[in-house]
Amino acid sequence: MRANSPVPAPLLRQARLKLLEGGDFPDAAIDERLARSWRRSLAAGLSPTGRLATPDNLSASELGRALGRNHDLLNHSRPIMEYLFEQVRHSHSMVILADNRGVLMHTLGDPDFLGKAERVALMSGACWDERRRGTNAIGTALAEAAGVEIHGAEHFLERNGFLTCAAAPIVSATGELLGILDISGDQRSHHPHTLGLVNTAARMIENRLVSDACRRHLRLYIHPDPAGIGTVAEGIVAVAEDGWIVGANRNALRMLGLATADIGGTPLFRTVDTRLEDILAQTRRRPQQTLSLRRHDGSVLYARVDGHEPRVLSTPSTTADAHADALAALDTGDARWRTAAAKARRIVGKDIPLLLSGESGVGKELFARAVHESSPQRDGPFIAINCAALPENLIEAELFGYLPGAFTGARKEGYIGRLREAEGGTLFLDEIGDMPLTMQTRLLRVLQERKVTALGGGTAVDVHFSLICATHRDLPAACASGQFRSDLYYRLNGLTLQLPALRERNDFAALCDKLLNDLFPEAPPAITPALQHRLSTYAWPGNLRQLASVLRTACAMLDPGETRIDWAHLPDDLIAALQQPPENPPAGSVDRKQQNLAELSLAAIQQAIASHDGNLSAAARQLGISRQTLYRKMKGNSST
């Protein structure tokens, strides 16, 4: 952490000794940031000469998860790290990317230096947080949220004293610290420009990340000099349709005189004299033109505009039938389900809200997703909200969004809200019957006006999404008892479709085949005919969710080489339930009054099989018929 002239190593050691002995040292000799970092290292219980307490590298699976979480950061960093490494190759150095906890995620290095580096755990999966490894460029840059250089004896732990390291933070479009870019090397190869190089490369990564993260918004690439646009020094500002700044890189914040906390809480017109509508109009007339934006202090910023067309629902490019695959993929032959799907296809792409009703677990959300996938706006988002799962006091903020500081505990940058997140796609409101009455009133207003206003005020913003709601409640009854607003009910109910309960479906075997195929596409197991038969007559209170879960568990119980699911693979509670007489007529039958002799004999067969745990021979003996006859009767029924 050096200003211009390095503090000699003996002086540094002396100062650190003073800190250890007396708890303090004369600050004047030591850079302020370094002094802070040493104090933090001491407070973390570290000792310069002590050994590290425990090896603390992430396991391969933990590292895999960390890499997954940082997918975008890694993707945008890799090419720039490679370029950077070309600049420092053959200088006993390495280039490192760490996440925002200080975990090393990607390293590129000179082979002769990598061995040395590994001895002090400069390797993927190791954590270089200050609290674990004392003052070091990665950990200290994280703690200070600023670019730092830590050279030789400035490292708190002596074992790291052979290193010279320069690190710079990488910050997201909303000001969140995402990770650290670092060049570490042998202290003898120290170069005064390394920190500048790392800072520049970190800004390049940041610019790519900001542009990518804000690709759905209008983006202004700004600089006081038109020639600065397109360089690493450009500012990037993302502006939402309502004219509010929703993202920016650090260059832009500086140029516009804003702080990170202003992102999400500042309209563009508060920073420049030009309004969003004028920018859009000018860009539409001359798309490649560089605009000039006057700041309120009279200075000028030049801007290039990208992504200026507001997102609108695209019109269907092919016929509805060609898009119907997602629904077709769920179709396993049940007549009622198929009729529902056919009706849904007719309204796909039209501005007609869909209301799905049916018991819990019948597949309402999967159906809704398939409708979205079959629709012209399938490239837009599918935003699912479970109205029953949201705490009542958070529903409003979650749905409608809020401005910064709208209420205690709100995110400091504000939140756009789920309704606006569904822009250009489908909003799926699950368990709509459980929405509190006050929220129903607000939702109704949004659906009528197609505009959303965030909590805490601000401009109303147009929203365009398809609406699908689902409920397992009887909404007309809820309206009659005053628990649900009938005007909202009529608004949601463009088309109501009732999805059948599993016990009402007549495609049980095909459904099991599909679920098993989904679980094990390579070699799906089968279900023994007797068990399949009993399962098909069970009431399945949890519907498809329960069936899918039972089959998943049963598959896990199969021994290696076993290919058929039988009673022994079922959970005990289900076996107990199956041993009760069937509660319902077999799937596909209609009315008990219509039971004929064949059905009665089938019921007797099922009961016998169940009471003998699926043992067909024992069941046949009890019924006084041969095993073959029993089997034939069962097959005869399953084919009807």
Ligand SMILES: Nc1ncnc2c1ncn2[C@@H]1O[C@H](COP(=O)(O)OP(=O)(O)OP(=O)(O)O)[C@@H](O)[C@H]1O
């Ligand atoms: N057609 C299907 N194919 C495969 N699995 C299905 C199908 N339908 C439902 N499932 C299974 O059932 C589970 C529940 O489905 P889903 O969440 O769509 O039901 P739901 O009716 O929306 O339930 P709830 O009312 O409780 O929210 C799914 O996670 C999946 O495991």
